Amino acid sequence: MRRAALALATFAASALALAFLVLPLAALLTHLPPGTLLHQFSSRVVTDALVVSLETSAAAQALVLALGTPLAFVVATRRFRGRSLLITLIELPIVLPPAVAGIGLIVAFGRVGLLGGTFQALGIDVSFNKAAVVLAVAFVSGPLFVRFAIAAFEAIDPTLPAASRTLGAGPSRTFFRVVVPLARSGLAAGAALALARGLGEFGATIMFAGSLQHVTQTLPLAIYAEFAVNLNTAIAIGALFVVLTGAVLLTLRMSTLWQSSRSALRSRFASFASS
Amino acid sequence: MRSTRTRASALVAAIAVACAVAASTAGATISGITVYAAASLTNVFPAIDSGPTYSFGGSNTLAAQISLGAPADVFASANTTIPATLYAKGLIEKPVNFTRNTLVIVVPKSNPAAIASIYDLTKPGVSVDIAASGVPVGSYTLTILSQMNIKAAVLKNVVSQETDVREVLSKVALGQVDAGFVYATDAQTVPGQVTVIKVPAWAQPKVTYAMAVVTKSPHQAGAQQFVNEVLSKAGQAKLASFGFLALTKPKETIPTKPSKQKK
Amino acid sequence: MPGVPAAFTRAAALRGGAALLFAGAGLAALAPPAGATPPDSTMGALPAGDLAYVRLLIALELLSIDFYGHALAAGQLDRAGARHARLAHANERDHYAFLARVLVASGGVPLTAADIDFSYPSGAFASASALLDLTITLETLSLSSHLGGAGGVVTPALSGSLAQIAANEAQHRGAFAPAAKATLFQDAFPAPFTMEEASNALDAYTS
Numbered sequence: 001m002r003r004a005a006l007a008l009a010t011f012a013a014s015a016l017a018l019a020f021l022v023l024p025l026a027a028l029l030t031h032l033p034p035g036t037l038l039h040q041f042s043s044r045v046v047t048d049a050l051v052v053s054l055e056t057s058a059a060a061q062a063l064v065l066a067l068g069t070p071l072a073f074v075v076a077t078r079r080f081r082g083r084s085l086l087i088t089l090i091e092l093p094i095v096l097p098p099a100v101a102g103i104g105l106i107v108a109f110g111r112v113g114l115l116g117g118t119f120q121a122l123g124i125d126v127s128f129n130k131a132a133v134v135l136a137v138a139f140v141s142g143p144l145f146v147r148f149a150i151a152a153f154e155a156i157d158p159t160l161p162a163a164s165r166t167l168g169a170g171p172s173r174t175f176f177r178v179v180v181p182l183a184r185s186g187l188a189a190g191a192a193l194a195l196a197r198g199l200g201e202f203g204a205t206i207m208f209a210g211s212l213q214h215v216t217q218t219l220p221l222a223i224y225a226e227f228a229v230n231l232n233t234a235i236a237i238g239a240l241f242v243v244l245t246g247a248v249l250l251t252l253r254m255s256t257l258w259q260s261s262r263s264a265l266r267s268r269f270a271s272f273a274s275s
Numbered sequence: 276m277r278s279t280r281t282r283a284s285a286l287v288a289a290i291a292v293a294c295a296v297a298a299s300t301a302g303a304t305i306s307g308i309t310v311y312a313a314a315s316l317t318n319v320f321p322a323i324d325s326g327p328t329y330s331f332g333g334s335n336t337l338a339a340q341i342s343l344g345a346p347a348d349v350f351a352s353a354n355t356t357i358p359a360t361l362y363a364k365g366l367i368e369k370p371v372n373f374t375r376n377t378l379v380i381v382v383p384k385s386n387p388a389a390i391a392s393i394y395d396l397t398k399p400g401v402s403v404d405i406a407a408s409g410v411p412v413g414s415y416t417l418t419i420l421s422q423m424n425i426k427a428a429v430l431k432n433v434v435s436q437e438t439d440v441r442e443v444l445s446k447v448a449l450g451q452v453d454a455g456f457v458y459a460t461d462a463q464t465v466p467g468q469v470t471v472i473k474v475p476a477w478a479q480p481k482v483t484y485a486m487a488v489v490t491k492s493p494h495q496a497g498a499q500q501f502v503n504e505v506l507s508k509a510g511q512a513k514l515a516s517f518g519f520l521a522l523t524k525p526k527e528t529i530p531t532k533p534s535k536q537k538k
Numbered sequence: 539m540p541g542v543p544a545a546f547t548r549a550a551a552l553r554g555g556a557a558l559l560f561a562g563a564g565l566a567a568l569a570p571p572a573g574a575t576p577p578d579s580t581m582g583a584l585p586a587g588d589l590a591y592v593r594l595l596i597a598l599e600l601l602s603i604d605f606y607g608h609a610l611a612a613g614q615l616d617r618a619g620a621r622h623a624r625l626a627h628a629n630e631r632d633h634y635a636f637l638a639r640v641l642v643a644s645g646g647v648p649l650t651a652a653d654i655d656f657s658y659p660s661g662a663f664a665s666a667s668a669l670l671d672l673t674i675t676l677e678t679l680s681l682s683s684h685l686g687g688a689g690g691v692v693t694p695a696l697s698g699s700l701a702q703i704a705a706n707e708a709q710h711r712g713a714f715a716p717a718a719k720a721t722l723f724q725d726a727f728p729a730p731f732t733m734e735e736a737s738n739a740l741d742a743y744t745s
Contacts, residue, residue: 111387112450127451128402128434210404210435210446224438228336229409231343392741394734423737424590475737476654476744477597524652 028238040236048214049222049237056130056218057198060137064145064194069187072149073175087150093143098203101140105208109135132209133216141198145190152186153179185256192252196245219244305504308497309346311337313353313411313484314439315376315458319517320351323510327501333410333439341366341489348498351486351505353411353440353458358485370485373505375520376458377479378415380472381447388453390472393419396454397428404443404455407436411482412443416456418480444469458482460518483522576632577699579639588691592641594737595700596648598683599634601743604656605676606630612663619670622713629710633703640696656743670718677711679731679739680704686730 032040040046075087093101107113109126119126126132156179164174180187202220209216211225219237226234304326312320313334320329327349330337334352338361341347350367352358358370382390388401396403406413413436420426437443440457447455448468462471486505488498504510515521584592606627609615615623638648662672684704688697708728715722731739 106449106451110449110451211437212433212435216435225407225436228333228339228438229407231339392734392738394737421586422590422593424587424733473741475594475741477594477649477737477740481653524655 025242028235028242031235032232032239036232037236037239040233041240043233043236045213045217045222045226045233046237046240049217049219050240052130052133052214052216053199053218056133056137057195059130059134060141060198061191061195063134063138064142064198065191068142068146069149072146073153073179075146076150076153087147090146091143093140094147096140098140098201099207101204102136102207105132105136105139105204110208128210128212128216130216133205133218136204136208137198137201140201140204141194144197145194148186148190148193149183152183152190155186156182185259188252188255192248196248199245199248200241305497305500308348308492308494308501310349310351310501311341311345311347312349312351312486313337314441315353315412315461316351316484317441318464319460319514319519320505322517323513324501324504331439331441333406335409335411336438344491347489348492348494349486349501350489351484353482353484354414355483355485357411358487362487365490367487367489370487371502371506372483372485372522373502374484374511374514375522376460376482376484377520378412378419378456378474378482379459379462380454380474381444381457381462381469382454382472383447383450384468384470385450386470387450390454392472393423393474393478394425396432397425399432401432401454402434402452403429403432404435404437404446404452405433406440406443406456407438410437410439412440412456412458413437415480415482419456419474419478422478422480423475463518484519576636577702578695579636580643581640581693581695582643584640584644584691584693584696588693588696589641589644589646591687591691591700591733592637592644592696593646593649594733594740595683595687595703596634596637596641597654597744598680598736598740599630599637600649600651600654601656601740602630602676602680603627603634604651605658605672608658608663609669609673612669614663614666614669616666616717619666619714619717622710623673626710626713629706633706636699636703640699654744658743667718670714671720673714674711674718674720677707677714679736681707681711682729682731683736683739685728686732686736689730690733 071090075083075090096104105113109115109119109132111120111127124131126135160182161174161178164178165171169177199218200220201218202224205211205216205218206221206224211217211221213222213225217225219241223234223237223241226237304324306326308326309328309330310320311330311332314331317329317331330347334354334357337345337347337350338352338357341350341361342364350358350361351373352370353376355370355372358367361367362370380390380393380396382388388395388398390396390401395401405416408414408417417426420429434452435446437446440461443455444457444461444465446452447457448465454472456474459471462469486502488495488502492498505514511521606623609623610620610627641648658672659668662668681704684700684707688700688704691697691700711720712722714720
């Protein structure tokens with residue numbers, strides 16, 4: 001009797017939690033009749049925002065992967081004084097309120113910021129343009145990736161890369177052919193989360209890069225702008241967002257499953273071949 | 276025994292009367308109501324009455340929130356068209372005009388782009404910040420630019436469209452942009468950080484603020500009391516002290532004839 | 539009939555009638571001569587650039603009207619000066635009425651005296667010389683601005699009308715120049731103002 005009650009309570013709590021998480025997403029997708037919803041997508045505001053979001057997120061993601069991977073590898077494989085402090089610093093932007101991140105970017109890279117004069121002298125323009133959006137997105141999403149990447153690199157059995165070196169592979173070959181494949185699920189998870197987080201960035205972007213249609217107005221900024229103008233458009237962008245982010249995370253999940261099934265296949269083959 | 280009770284009740288009555296008198300005088304605080312007001316009223320409304328809970332923002336955003344059922348008791352907008360729309364939908368009572376304002380251009384104190392007049396905003400390379408066209412100040416800005424026939428040239432220099440006027444002010448005060456369009460009253464709130472450039476008087480639009488009680492408000496009496504407070508002489512004086520313009524211009528005095536002087 | 543003075547004879551009536559006739563003719567003489575009817579303001583919807591000019595010049599007319607009102611009230615002008623000021627005041631009102639009609643025809647709402655406040659240099663109305671100097675300054679500003687407008691608008695009818703107004707402002711300037719001891723004329727081609735110059739010059743007189 002007790003066990004049945006417990007099972008029922010567990011089931012009820014789970015159902016409630018699931019409903020709470022799924023309901024807003026479902027409501028976004030179903031609030032407008034399909035015809036109206038699709039019609040909103042033909043609006044210039046929506047298409048411009050989609051283009052800006054995709055371009056800037058792709059560039060930010062490339063930046064994060066290119067710079068975040070070596071950083072994570074160095075931190076994961078070396079032990080030095082102040083390592084834990086460094087890791088805390090790297091992870092700080094994850095918990096920083098986006099508005100604070102925005103102000104931080106302004107006083108660091110903005111026209112009146114620390115590097116403002118330097119940038120102007122070098123001819124680098126990061127005010128109110130796509131580059132500014134890329135910086136804002138990379139700042140808030142990069143640490144997410146780095147944290148996952150550090151964990152992924154740390155989880156690698158150190159004897160494997162060592163074995164690769166012993167067998168004659170150079171450091172870069174070891175890194176790309178041994179270390180990265182071994183860490184790939186953690187790296188992929190970090191990359192996907194960073195991408196999703198970056199797509200959704202609002203506070204830092206609107207403060208540092210401003211909001212101008214077709215230039216810096218990403219999907220979240222467009223929702224904010226359209227809310228007071230045309231609620232249906234805001235809802236449509238929200239629905240688009242659910243689909244987009246869902247696709248990113250789903251791709252991650254599918255690729256993880258595919259990888260694990262592949263490795264399972266390979267190990268079975270290996271055991272078959274060795275028998 | 277009876278005299279003590281009489282004295283006690285008399286004391287209570289006296290206190291009650293004193294409280295009522297205090298509450299009815301200007302500067303009283305109305306508690307328990309929520310006022311949704313245009314961002315440019317951020318400093319002056321709490322100075323008129325510190326009691327209500329305030330929510331400041333772009334008038335169009337606030338109106339959208341009210342349409343979606345936000346718990347506002349009073350709505351104050353920086354123009355008359357947004358309240359008229361809400362009134363037509365039956366969401367607010369008949370709006371009343373309560374003050375006027377003018378637009379100015381603000382530049383950072385250092386004036387990096389050396390802006391001296393509105394025409395300098397058409398020069399290439401100048402970064403201008405304005406509010407979105409749905410926000411009253413943004414719409415007024417576009418009116419000015421159209422009336423002066425410099426809209427296309429200035430819009431080329433616009434780098435961002437904000438959702439309320441204080442965001443424009445912040446970006447200019449921070450020095451992030453070369454110039455922005457705000458109300459004259461906003462410029463007064465950050466005196467040392469911005470320089471004001473006049474907008475030509477012949478292009479100034481008529482900026483009139485209107486407010487009304489929200490029909491679904493459960494605090495009709497308190498809401499109406501707030502509206503009356505703003506319209507009262509004390510409220511209007513407070514608005515004037517913050518730089519807002521009176522609803523009607525005072526009668527102009529023509530200089531009287533001095534004694535005739537033979538040339 | 540009771541109350542009618544006994545002296546109300548036919549002769550008196552005739553004399554009164556003649557006096558009235560005479561006065562009427564005198565009034566007619568004061569009226570503007572034929573050929574001063576305002577130009578046709580039915581130009582239809584004007585392009586944005588022309589409308590911007592019209593708005594600016596409307597404000598300028600309001601400045602002139604306001605100024606001449608103060609000038610006449612200040613009592614600093616002698617009889618000739620006051621007469622010129624009265625005629626100029628009437629001219630400026632006609633200019634304003636014309637430009638306002640043009641703007642309304644394009645769907646705009648013209649500025650009125652209640653919408654705009656003017657301020658003048660201190661002491662401008664305190665002495666005759668200061669007043670006359672300001673008169674010359676404002677009429678020159680008016681002339682240059684309307685000339686600029688005549689050259690700057692694209693609608694031919696409007697351009698012609700603005701040239702007429704500019705000519706009138708030049709006549710005003712000429713009327714006051716001797717008393718103000720200002721140069722009567724020098725430039726064969728008086729310089730027109732760009733819209734920016736006119737607007738900046740007008741800014742000095744608006745609060």
